[in-house]
Amino acid sequence: MIEHFAEGALMAFSLDTILMIIVGLFSGMLVGALPGFTTLMAMAILLPLSFFLDPLVGIPFLLGVYKGGIFGGSIPAILVSMPGTGAAVATSIDGYKLTQKGESRKALDMALYASVIGDTFSDVFTILMIFPIALLVMQFGPPELFAVLLMSLVIIVVTSGSNPLKGLVMMLFGLWLAQIGTDPMGGVERFTFGIFDLKSGIPLLPMLMGVFALPEIVYAVMRNEKVGGFAKLVGARLSMAEFKRCIPTIRRSTFIGTAIGIVPGLGQVVAAMMGYSAAKNASSHPETFGQGEVEGVAAAEAANNAVNGPTLVPLLTLGIPGDNVTAILLGAFVAQGLRPGPQLFEEQGAIVFAILVAMVLANLMFIVIGYLSIPFFARIVTIKTGLLVPIVIMFAFAGAYVFRSDTTDILMLVGFGLFGLLARAAKFDVMPMVMGFILGGPLEYAFGQTVAMAGNSPISFMFTERLGMLAVLIATPLIGYALWRRMKTATN
Numbered sequence: 001m002i003e004h005f006a007e008g009a010l011m012a013f014s015l016d017t018i019l020m021i022i023v024g025l026f027s028g029m030l031v032g033a034l035p036g037f038t039t040l041m042a043m044a045i046l047l048p049l050s051f052f053l054d055p056l057v058g059i060p061f062l063l064g065v066y067k068g069g070i071f072g073g074s075i076p077a078i079l080v081s082m083p084g085t086g087a088a089v090a091t092s093i094d095g096y097k098l099t100q101k102g103e104s105r106k107a108l109d110m111a112l113y114a115s116v117i118g119d120t121f122s123d124v125f126t127i128l129m130i131f132p133i134a135l136l137v138m139q140f141g142p143p144e145l146f147a148v149l150l151m152s153l154v155i156i157v158v159t160s161g162s163n164p165l166k167g168l169v170m171m172l173f174g175l176w177l178a179q180i181g182t183d184p185m186g187g188v189e190r191f192t193f194g195i196f197d198l199k200s201g202i203p204l205l206p207m208l209m210g211v212f213a214l215p216e217i218v219y220a221v222m223r224n225e226k227v228g229g230f231a232k233l234v235g236a237r238l239s240m241a242e243f244k245r246c247i248p249t250i251r252r253s254t255f256i257g258t259a260i261g262i263v264p265g266l267g268q269v270v271a272a273m274m275g276y277s278a279a280k281n282a283s284s285h286p287e288t289f290g291q292g293e294v295e296g297v298a299a300a301e302a303a304n305n306a307v308n309g310p311t312l313v314p315l316l317t318l319g320i321p322g323d324n325v326t327a328i329l330l331g332a333f334v335a336q337g338l339r340p341g342p343q344l345f346e347e348q349g350a351i352v353f354a355i356l357v358a359m360v361l362a363n364l365m366f367i368v369i370g371y372l373s374i375p376f377f378a379r380i381v382t383i384k385t386g387l388l389v390p391i392v393i394m395f396a397f398a399g400a401y402v403f404r405s406d407t408t409d410i411l412m413l414v415g416f417g418l419f420g421l422l423a424r425a426a427k428f429d430v431m432p433m434v435m436g437f438i439l440g441g442p443l444e445y446a447f448g449q450t451v452a453m454a455g456n457s458p459i460s461f462m463f464t465e466r467l468g469m470l471a472v473l474i475a476t477p478l479i480g481y482a483l484w485r486r487m488k489t490a491t492n
Helices: 002-012 015-033 039-052 055-072 074-080 086-100 104-137 142-158 164-179 204-222 240-262 267-282 294-306 312-318 324-335 342-380 389-402 407-425 431-454 458-464 467-491
Strands: none
Touching: 002 055, 002 342, 015 039, 015 055, 015 074, 015 342, 039 055, 039 204, 039 324, 039 389, 055 074, 055 104, 055 294, 055 324, 055 342, 074 086, 074 104, 074 294, 074 342, 086 104, 086 267, 086 294, 104 240, 104 294, 104 312, 104 342, 142 164, 142 312, 142 431, 142 467, 164 431, 204 324, 204 389, 204 407, 204 431, 240 267, 240 294, 240 312, 267 294, 312 324, 312 342, 324 431, 389 407, 431 458, 458 467
């Protein structure tokens, strides 16, 4: 794999890749800076554009959108107390207070620097760790893969929200959706209801765009609040002394975010809140937090951005998306003919490392782009989201159709969009459903292979031949319960 890394590093420095990363960063910042629009929606809408690009161009483009959008969401959070992303809620606590004090420029500078530092460290960590993890995963057989997939689904359910029962219902629904089509083991049609277009199963991309993009568009229209006055960028820039004072906080939050990113299902919102709480508890002046403390901005932004890199570890090594964003990235990989998993490193190792190196390059470019463009995006905050909604809808429908040129995909888009709206209204998180759908096929196939290998003695098979599988199955309820308790405590 050392050879793959060297080859991939050279491939990442292509002019096309660098240019599309820049386009992605600007696109992400643009959408993130618009109150009511989210990074997730931007990635879902722009996903079809990556189909027409080389994998080394299209996927880094989406990663640029992702990175730019996370920081972009902090701009309205700081300037007008309207977080562009869920991860920016913690940022708004102190960020908006700094704006009210006439120090909005200082808050945005701190958000940018903390974001880039947290993101860069996590990306480097990912590059270093993915090599040994991939080597370990290559030793997995169907039994171990089944156990890991099952554990991932359990973790996703218990971390999906305040009500794990709702998460379980959505996950089971996603597993059922994964059964629609042709049985991979026996070749028998299931749950197609006589509809020919369902014989090949439900297409992933229209589903992702439907449940993630369309509800966000509708809610953006409904939330089309008027931003009072102009979001002004005022005050002095962040001083070196203020930055040095925040270094311990950035370091702590970066470690927190990196650790959270490895665990599927937790995500940036949890990381931001935990990073912020840890900074406040460790501070010698906790009373200043919530009153316009620049350390509060640093803590939240470093933590939520440090999640970005590690979420790719389970995705690339096992094909398990860590959150909604990596689910969309999985769709991009599949559309490009790259199936994440152990075989990806054997067959396309250079491309994998090229994408990872491109992530680091994106951060280096972002520090310059963000520094120069903050004044521009500060003005973007005042644009009414309703004016852009028709364009976004057009992109959504065109994107759903263009991949297979099948009108059925349009119907799928609308159907899952309505489902996403109903789920959101009933306070059901769609994340477990999407994960259940994505992992349902591999889970079923691994289970079928495991049963065939075990024969008539599955218990003795686990205890004598597959101790790794047994260890994961035993650990699953323990890890699930521990995460549930932690999530419950954090929520309270």
